[in-house]
Amino acid sequence: MSDYVYDLAKKHHSVRKFKPNAIHREVVKKLIEAGQMASTSSYLQTTTVIGVEDVEKKEALKEVSGQPYVLENGYLLVFVIDYHRHQMASNKQDVNLESSFESAEGLLVGTVDASLMAQNIALTAEDMGYGIVYLGSLRNDVMRVREILELPEYTFPLFGMAIGEPAEDEAGTPKPRLPLDHVFHIDGYSHDEQQLEAQIETYDETVSNYYKARTNGERTETWSEQTSQFMNSKQRVEMLEWLQISGFNKK
Ligand SMILES: Cc1cc2nc3c(=O)[nH]c(=O)nc-3n(C[C@H](O)[C@H](O)[C@H](O)COP(=O)(O)O)c2cc1C
Numbered sequence: 001m002s003d004y005v006y007d008l009a010k011k012h013h014s015v016r017k018f019k020p021n022a023i024h025r026e027v028v029k030k031l032i033e034a035g036q037m038a039s040t041s042s043y044l045q046t047t048t049v050i051g052v053e054d055v056e057k058k059e060a061l062k063e064v065s066g067q068p069y070v071l072e073n074g075y076l077l078v079f080v081i082d083y084h085r086h087q088m089a090s091n092k093q094d095v096n097l098e099s100s101f102e103s104a105e106g107l108l109v110g111t112v113d114a115s116l117m118a119q120n121i122a123l124t125a126e127d128m129g130y131g132i133v134y135l136g137s138l139r140n141d142v143m144r145v146r147e148i149l150e151l152p153e154y155t156f157p158l159f160g161m162a163i164g165e166p167a168e169d170e171a172g173t174p175k176p177r178l179p180l181d182h183v184f185h186i187d188g189y190s191h192d193e194q195q196l197e198a199q200i201e202t203y204d205e206t207v208s209n210y211y212k213a214r215t216n217g218e219r220t221e222t223w224s225e226q227t228s229q230f231m232n233s234k235q236r237v238e239m240l241e242w243l244q245i246s247g248f249n250k251k
Contacts (some may be wrong), residue, residue, distance in 0.1 A: 008127055013172040015068045015131025018164030023074040023130070027053070034124040038116040047114040048082040050149055051075065052181025060148045061160070065137035066152040069208075074130065077139065081110030081117050081248070082153040097197070101154050102250040108245065111228070114158050125163050131170065135160030144243035173214070176206045178223075200224060 018022045032049055040046070052058050055071075060079075062070040070076065083101040090097050100106055122132045138145050138160045166172075177183075182199040190196060204222035211219035243249040 001041065001123060005123070008123060011174060012122075012126060013174045014068075014133040015133075015164070015166045015170055016162075017134050017167040018073045018131065018162070019067065019167055020072065021074055021165055023163060024054075024236065028075050028077075028129070028163075031124055031128075032120045035117040038113075038120040040113050040116070041109045043071065044113065045080055046086075046110040047117050048080045048085075048155065049117070050078040050080060052078060052149075057148055061145065063180060064141045064144050064148075065135055066140070067135065067137050069133060069162050070135060070137070070160065072201040073162035077118075077121070077161045078149060079114045079158050079161070080149070080151060081107070081114055081158055083110065083154040083232070083247070084152045087154055099251065101247055104249055105251070107156075107249045110156070110247055110248075115220065118159070118161060129165070130163050131160055131166040131172075132163050135162060139236055139239070142239070143245070151246075156246045156248055176203070176210050177181040177203065178203055184206075223236075 026050055035047075035049065037115070040074040052061060053075075058071045060074055061076070062068065064070075083097075083106065086101070088095060114135075122134075125132050128130045134157045138157055142157060145151075146155075149157065151157065179202065182196065182203070200223070204224050207226075208220050211221060240249065
């Protein structure tokens with residue numbers, strides 16, 4: 001038994017400022033190998049990872065995201081749900097898989113698979129001394145990302161990941177998470193609403209103090225305030241349309 005991976009996981013924080021040193025493609029391939037060994041629903045392996053090395057393409061993806069670290073990093077990955085390969089594999093079989101790709105279940109399977117693969121890559125990269133940040137901001141304009149990366153039908157760009165050596169002045173620290181008892185329930189969902197609310201209140205104070213300490217008192221918001229404000233604003237309302245154009249979530 002060892003606490004090695006536990007300690008590594010507990011040290012995670014997103015890195016948004018990298019040294020300009022490119023990560024060699026051979027190292028990236030090693031990361032992808034580690035990612036590929038993540039569990040995968042029914043052995044389907046529904047993920048393709050696109051390494052974006054072309055500076056113009058990175059620039060275009062930065063425009064989609066609005067985040068400078070999409071361009072300025074050691075390496076940029078984009079995680080794509082991919083049933084295109086299953087369509088090809090099934091060509092010689094007497095089957096019709098469209099209804100499977102196009103189901104809500106197909107979308108969930110693809111989303112989970114890509115996320116597990118990505119997190120294997122994240123942890124492996126962090127163990128190598130790199131920092132990472134996920135990039136859901138690439139979904140700001142899915143159609144543009146489809147175009148930039150020349151994605152075929154039955155594929156969907158789920159998120160990106162910037163990887164690189166953390167800059168000298170990168171000052172991120174692990175962010176406090178919800179109390180363990182709030183997210184870990186035994187034998188069924190806890191309906192002790194009073195306790196759940198009290199846990200959120202305690203956590204709100206922790207998060208507010210965390211921001212105060214990190215910003216010299218400039219930021220004081222609680223977790224409840226932050227997440228409520230975020231979820232109250234309209235988020236990528238075209239997503240269903242973009243999913244369906246890509247061949248997903250039609251039934
Ligand atoms: C799927 C996913 C998408 C994310 N997208 C972005 C993003 O577009 N830009 C960004 O700066 N951070 C992004 N993040 C990072 C989260 O903001 C971050 O994980 C969260 O605030 C917790 O902070 P920590 O990773 O430092 O612990 C994303 C994280 C996940 C899991």
